[in-house]
Amino acid sequence: MIGWSSLKNLPLESKITLLYEHAAFVMAIRYYKHKINLYLLGSDYIEVFVNHKHASIDKISLLDPNHSRMKFYSDQIKLPEIKTRLSTGVLHNLLMLISFYAVAAVDSSCVLICVLSAIVLRAL
Numbered sequence: 804m805i806g807w808s809s810l811k812n813l814p815l816e817s818k819i820t821l822l823y824e825h826a827a828f829v830m831a832i833r834y835y836k837h838k839i840n841l842y843l844l845g846s847d848y849i850e851v852f853v854n855h856k857h858a859s860i861d862k863i864s865l866l867d868p869n870h871s872r873m874k875f876y877s878d879q880i881k882l883p884e885i886k887t888r889l890s891t892g893v894l895h896n897l898l899m900l901i902s903f904y905a906v907a908a909v910d911s912s913c914v915l916i917c918v919l920s921a922i923v924l925r926a927l
Contacts, residue, residue, distance in 0.1 A: 806845035807865045818863045822849060832875040837861065841876065 805825050810818050826842035826849060833839075840851040848866035853859075 804845045807847040807849065810844065810849070810863070811865070815860065815863065819851075819860065822851065822863070830876065830879050832872070832879060834872055834875060839872070839875075841866065 805821065810821055813821065822842055822844060826844040829841040829843050829848070831838055831840045834852075836856065837852045837854055840853060842849045842851065849863060850866050850872075851863050852861045854861045
């Protein structure tokens with residue numbers, strides 16, 4: 804399985820190619836002078852730091868779940884209003900969020916993981 808271990812020692816150009824071919828885009832945030840694109844590669848979340856001013860990628864790194872940027876990611880999460888049944892697309896998005904928080908789980912996000920899991924199970 805391709806993951807961060809396959810990517811971390813490659814030159815930047817090779818990392819970009821590998822992410823383009825094998826990773827799934829999750830979300831993007833603004834963080835100071837960067838737009839950070841978050842990708843899922845295997846079971847690893849990878850951050851791509853895009854510098855708009857220079858139209859370049861400054862770095863690609865493994866997501867640090869203890870970094871203050873986690874707040875920026877969680878601020879982007881919007882749960883849909885629950886109807887009687889959720890669409891397949893919404894279920895897919897909720898499962899992505901659950902896997903995102905499971906990787907980055909700390910005590911406070913464990914509650915969110917349980918809530919999201921319950922919503923998905925109820926909708927199935």
